[in-house]
Amino acid sequence: MPRIRPSVLNPDCSSRAVLDRIADKWTALIIRVLSGGTKRHNELRRLIPGVSQKMLTQTLRSLENDGLVNRRLYPVVPPKVEYSLTPLGRSLIEPLDAICVWAEKHFPELESARARSKKAIPGR
Amino acid sequence: MPRIRPSVLNPDCSSRAVLDRIADKWTALIIRVLSGGTKRHNELRRLIPGVSQKMLTQTLRSLENDGLVNRRLYPVVPPKVEYSLTPLGRSLIEPLDAICVWAEKHFPELESARARSKKAIPGR
Numbered sequence: 001m002p003r004i005r006p007s008v009l010n011p012d013c014s015s016r017a018v019l020d021r022i023a024d025k026w027t028a029l030i031i032r033v034l035s036g037g038t039k040r041h042n043e044l045r046r047l048i049p050g051v052s053q054k055m056l057t058q059t060l061r062s063l064e065n066d067g068l069v070n071r072r073l074y075p076v077v078p079p080k081v082e083y084s085l086t087p088l089g090r091s092l093i094e095p096l097d098a099i100c101v102w103a104e105k106h107f108p109e110l111e112s113a114r115a116r117s118k119k120a121i122p123g124r
Numbered sequence: 125m126p127r128i129r130p131s132v133l134n135p136d137c138s139s140r141a142v143l144d145r146i147a148d149k150w151t152a153l154i155i156r157v158l159s160g161g162t163k164r165h166n167e168l169r170r171l172i173p174g175v176s177q178k179m180l181t182q183t184l185r186s187l188e189n190d191g192l193v194n195r196r197l198y199p200v201v202p203p204k205v206e207y208s209l210t211p212l213g214r215s216l217i218e219p220l221d222a223i224c225v226w227a228e229k230h231f232p233e234l235e236s237a238r239a240r241s242k243k244a245i246p247g248r
Contacts, residue, residue, distance in 0.1 A: 006229075008153060009171065009172060011173050013231075014231045015231040017231075018227040018230070018234050022227060023148055024147055029132060047133065050135030065238050065242075067237025067241075088234075091230070094222075095223050098218075098222060099146060099220070101219075102146070102219050104132060106142070107137075107138045109212055110191060110212075112191070113190050114189050114190060114191075118189075
């Protein structure tokens with residue numbers, strides 16, 4: 001079988017589905033917080049204000065299934081659950097953080113452009 | 125007023141909303157294709173298989189409103205519309221492409237992890 005070069009532009013290449021999962025705001029925020037070290041579930045919720053319980057659980061589960069995050073359950077009462085990045089997850093810190101840093105640097109320019117476009121074409 | 129350092133972890137900082145718009149599969153794919161030069165609407169559709177007409181139009185409009193993409197309408201029949209990256213949009217090529225390249229490089233590892241996790245915890 002001929003070997004096809006992986007491309008996110010090919011909808012049949014699994015890399016497209018992977019791009020869909022990692023190019024995600026909550027993924028970027030969770031990876032950023034976990035890059036600082038192991039965190040408990042409640043710590044993650046506190047460190048990522050605005051994330052809902054459901055979205056946090058769902059994103060963590062997806063990251064765990066993808067082998068990006070380790071989930072460690074301690075058999076204590078009440079149960080203690082800790083999350084940390086796997087080596088694969090750590091390899092995502094740099095590219096995802098670059099997106100966060102871009103947003104933190106350039107958001108005023110995007111805000112100005114939005115304001116101008118609303119003025120130019122009202123209702124669009 | 126004290127100057128607060130922009131942070132995507134702060135839900136009141138506009139950079140969080142910007143992160144939401146740029147950390148997006150279709151944004152990454154459109155920017156990748158436009159990094160190769162100006163494209164007509166139909167060319168973009170052809171070069172990004174799997175994108176719906178609605179999603180393409182919606183994402184292009186958002187990118188245009190954010191000042192990342194220039195839209196040029198030629199007054200001909202049938203109308204000709206061309207899209208190109210602005211300098212601000214070009215500054216996104218590198219960080220977004222790093223995410224695409226990561227997906228193209230690491231998708232087999234994520235696929236294997238998914239297969240293992242399905243085996244380990246059926247139904248989860």
